[in-house]
Amino acid sequence: MSTDSQNYLLPAGLADGLPPDAAFEAVMVERLMAVFAAWGYERVKPPLIEFEDSLLSGPGAAMSAHTFRLMDPVSQRMMGLRADITPQVARIAASRLKNSPRPLRLSYAGQVLRVRGEQMRPERQLGQAGTELVGAPSAEADAEAVLLAVDALRQAGVPYLAVDLNLPTLTPSILAAHGVKERGVQEQALLIGALDRKDVAAVRKLSGDSAILLEGLLRAVGPAKQALAKLNALDLPAPAAAQRQRLNEVVDLILSAAPDLPLTIDPTDHRGFEYHTGITFSLLGRRVSGEFGRGGRYINQAGEEATGFTLYLNTVLAALPVPAAPRRIFLPRGTTPQQAASLRADGWVTIQDLGLAAVDPAAEAKRLGCQHLWNGREVQAL
Amino acid sequence: MSTDSQNYLLPAGLADGLPPDAAFEAVMVERLMAVFAAWGYERVKPPLIEFEDSLLSGPGAAMSAHTFRLMDPVSQRMMGLRADITPQVARIAASRLKNSPRPLRLSYAGQVLRVRGEQMRPERQLGQAGTELVGAPSAEADAEAVLLAVDALRQAGVPYLAVDLNLPTLTPSILAAHGVKERGVQEQALLIGALDRKDVAAVRKLSGDSAILLEGLLRAVGPAKQALAKLNALDLPAPAAAQRQRLNEVVDLILSAAPDLPLTIDPTDHRGFEYHTGITFSLLGRRVSGEFGRGGRYINQAGEEATGFTLYLNTVLAALPVPAAPRRIFLPRGTTPQQAASLRADGWVTIQDLGLAAVDPAAEAKRLGCQHLWNGREVQAL
Numbered sequence: 139m140s141t142d143s144q145n146y147l148l149p150a151g152l153a154d155g156l157p158p159d160a161a162f163e164a165v166m167v168e169r170l171m172a173v174f175a176a177w178g179y180e181r182v183k184p185p186l187i188e189f190e191d192s193l194l195s196g197p198g199a200a201m202s203a204h205t206f207r208l209m210d211p212v213s214q215r216m217m218g219l220r221a222d223i224t225p226q227v228a229r230i231a232a233s234r235l236k237n238s239p240r241p242l243r244l245s246y247a248g249q250v251l252r253v254r255g256e257q258m259r260p261e262r263q264l265g266q267a268g269t270e271l272v273g274a275p276s277a278e279a280d281a282e283a284v285l286l287a288v289d290a291l292r293q294a295g296v297p298y299l300a301v302d303l304n305l306p307t308l309t310p311s312i313l314a315a316h317g318v319k320e321r322g323v324q325e326q327a328l329l330i331g332a333l334d335r336k337d338v339a340a341v342r343k344l345s346g347d348s349a350i351l352l353e354g355l356l357r358a359v360g361p362a363k364q365a366l367a368k369l370n371a372l373d374l375p376a377p378a379a380a381q382r383q384r385l386n387e388v389v390d391l392i393l394s395a396a397p398d399l400p401l402t403i404d405p406t407d408h409r410g411f412e413y414h415t416g417i418t419f420s421l422l423g424r425r426v427s428g429e430f431g432r433g434g435r436y437i438n439q440a441g442e443e444a445t446g447f448t449l450y451l452n453t454v455l456a457a458l459p460v461p462a463a464p465r466r467i468f469l470p471r472g473t474t475p476q477q478a479a480s481l482r483a484d485g486w487v488t489i490q491d492l493g494l495a496a497v498d499p500a501a502e503a504k505r506l507g508c509q510h511l512w513n514g515r516e517v518q519a520l
Numbered sequence: 521m522s523t524d525s526q527n528y529l530l531p532a533g534l535a536d537g538l539p540p541d542a543a544f545e546a547v548m549v550e551r552l553m554a555v556f557a558a559w560g561y562e563r564v565k566p567p568l569i570e571f572e573d574s575l576l577s578g579p580g581a582a583m584s585a586h587t588f589r590l591m592d593p594v595s596q597r598m599m600g601l602r603a604d605i606t607p608q609v610a611r612i613a614a615s616r617l618k619n620s621p622r623p624l625r626l627s628y629a630g631q632v633l634r635v636r637g638e639q640m641r642p643e644r645q646l647g648q649a650g651t652e653l654v655g656a657p658s659a660e661a662d663a664e665a666v667l668l669a670v671d672a673l674r675q676a677g678v679p680y681l682a683v684d685l686n687l688p689t690l691t692p693s694i695l696a697a698h699g700v701k702e703r704g705v706q707e708q709a710l711l712i713g714a715l716d717r718k719d720v721a722a723v724r725k726l727s728g729d730s731a732i733l734l735e736g737l738l739r740a741v742g743p744a745k746q747a748l749a750k751l752n753a754l755d756l757p758a759p760a761a762a763q764r765q766r767l768n769e770v771v772d773l774i775l776s777a778a779p780d781l782p783l784t785i786d787p788t789d790h791r792g793f794e795y796h797t798g799i800t801f802s803l804l805g806r807r808v809s810g811e812f813g814r815g816g817r818y819i820n821q822a823g824e825e826a827t828g829f830t831l832y833l834n835t836v837l838a839a840l841p842v843p844a845a846p847r848r849i850f851l852p853r854g855t856t857p858q859q860a861a862s863l864r865a866d867g868w869v870t871i872q873d874l875g876l877a878a879v880d881p882a883a884e885a886k887r888l889g890c891q892h893l894w895n896g897r898e899v900q901a902l
Contacts, residue, residue, distance in 0.1 A: 146574045146615040150594045154612050155565030168550050176864040178871040183537030185645050192528045208588055212532045230536050233528040239887050263567050276875040395857035475777035482558040489560040493658040505621050
């Protein structure tokens with residue numbers, strides 16, 4: 139045994155949650171989950187590990203490179219330590235709950251682990267909370283995902299929240315209609331990269347006869363109504379026009395329910411939306427490093443239309459005001475257990491003397507972070 | 521993609537938590553944690569994985585054979601996936617919080633993973649919640665650990681709870697005083713095994729001149745007061761007598777605070793108490809498979825006297841009455857977002873129609889498990 143704390147360094151990207159942060163995180167998770175529950179989303183709890191081939195199926199395929207592997211000594215098969223919970227919930231919907239009525243509303247909260255941290259997000263263990271809405275193809279479903287995330291974050295006390303709507307399938311569908319696909323995968327990737335960077339010159343150079351359209355897309359960015367007006371003025375091919383129509387419906391639904399919500403559109407952005415098949419969104423704060431969360435439409439392992447979102451607890455917690463410390467009262471030796479229980483029932487945090495403070499209860503109380511002392515008859519402020 | 525749920529079998533001992541169990545578990549964990557917090561125990565949240573050598577240090581050594589190992593690609597060092605949280609909390613007390621005032625009260629809740637399930641407990645992922653009380657050598661500290669566990673389980677709604685106190689260091693200390701140690705490790709192990717089985721004949725055969733004493737110990741079992749009377753009548757060697765004196769003090773403290781608590785003593789039982797150095801206890805239910813939890817005194821990685829306990833959530837949850845289902849109300853298309861928010865604020869779980877139920881809202885409400893329907897003006901029972 140050693141007191142040398144150098145023996146207790148944690149691996150990079152892993153940390154101990156300490157008081158009072160760990161308690162605050164748990165309280166906030168339950169507050170978010172309570173909002174999800176009030177909207178009819180029922181909680182599921184997938185295991186931390188499962189077989190690699192089920193963990194990385196469907197929407198899970200995108201997480202393969204981020205997932206720790208373990209050998210299961212029981213089955214001799216490879217298992218993965220989950221790097222994301224969404225694919226697990228999609229799996230539950232498609233298997234254990236495949237006979238539950240649709241639309242199926244599910245929620246979850248838990249920890250995920252990643253093989254390596256990212257530059258902007260060095261943590262390798264992350265807390266996630268989120269929802270999935272399965273078997274719901276309508277615009278109302280797209281809007282519900284956004285509005286629920288907004289309600290939960292606002293009820294959690296996030297001081298400023300904006301939503302950015304994206305349509306990551308729009309550009310590929312325009313490119314397909316203009317025959318860019320035939321010009322090869324590499325050229326298409328260059329063009330999508332240029333659109334992501336909003337590099338107008340490169341887009342113009344690469345896009346051939348769709349140049350005017352794509353430049354128009356790049357300009358259809360910003361506050362939802364203005365951006366939609368620009369988007370609606372473009373002459374889109376039929377499949378892309380249908381997607382735009384859906385985006386118009388969803389914007390209307392969101393703004394009629396939450397007229398004060400800062401809502402922006404960036405139709406060409408598709409970074410990080412790897413398995414999505416429709417409208418996606420990011421939940422953004424102000425003076426916050428990273429997003430509060432993101433979500434959007436996808437197809438689950440059973441081929442069902444689904445949408446949902448994941449909140450990143452680190453980012454959410456960092457944006458919230460520090461909670462008030464609880465009222466702690468020191469109970470000197472001889473305080474009856476009944477008296478202690480009565481004070482706890484009144485909302486006090488009681489710190490029972492354990493026989494170390496015979497001399498000066500007030501000093502001992504202060505040493506242990508108590509602002510109050512039970513003097514045998516009443517609460518005494520220190 | 522496939523709908524074949526055979527693709528989604530989980531590894532043995534791992535399971536999906538489904539509605540309503542997963543939500544119930546989360547609510548009960550937070551209720552237990554709230555009791556711990558009211559007694560001054562502050563929450564910590566160690567990571568799911570850490571370096572093998574820190575995870576398996578001090579009280580963690582006993583879990584080595586149960587722990588999954590992973591290679592850390594960042595440091596190229598071996599990490600372990602925690603099989604128990606107590607050693608992590610002991611590590612935090614001995615390192616990150618080594619300068620916090622003592623006694624230090626910490627609490628935790630989280631998931632642990634085991635390489636293999638046990639016959640009585642096949643699960644390989646288990647939920648734990650517990651507390652550690654560090655730097656507290658007194659009998660009051662031993663009693664506080666028991667009384668806090670009892671208060672938390674009773675507030676959680678456990679219908680019947682009994683506590684069994686053990687003193688796993690008593691027998692070894694008697695054997696040492698009677699020179700059994702010199703007779704070899706194997707003979708000592710045989711004797712301790714016989715005591716665990718309460719095999720009087722074998723104990724008599726193996727124990728030589730300590731036979732009368734050990735037979736007396738085997739009889740000092742049962743309800744605390746009667747068992748203590750028998751134990752107090754034995755002529756124990758000095759170190760064992762000091763341990764007995766502590767047991768007497770702790771029983772007095774527990775019974776004066778919780779006179780109605782079924783409290784038993786089994787001084788020779790030490791099964792499962794592998795790193796303990798003083799009084800230990802098990803929390804037992806009635807018609808429950810396994811214990812609610814267990815705990816006891818140990819020495820942490822910094823050489824500090826500590827005690828604490830772990831609750832096993834599976835067992836606790838299995839003993840609790842099934843919670844009432846929430847009141848669900850179906851909101852047909854056209855219900856305003858403001859109306860929906862108002863119903864949620866009144867405690868309703870709202871299920872918004874997503875455009876699939878134009879024909880018969882009442883039938884759709886029932887299909888989705890709602891006992892109530894919003895008819896545009898009021899709540900209508902179905």
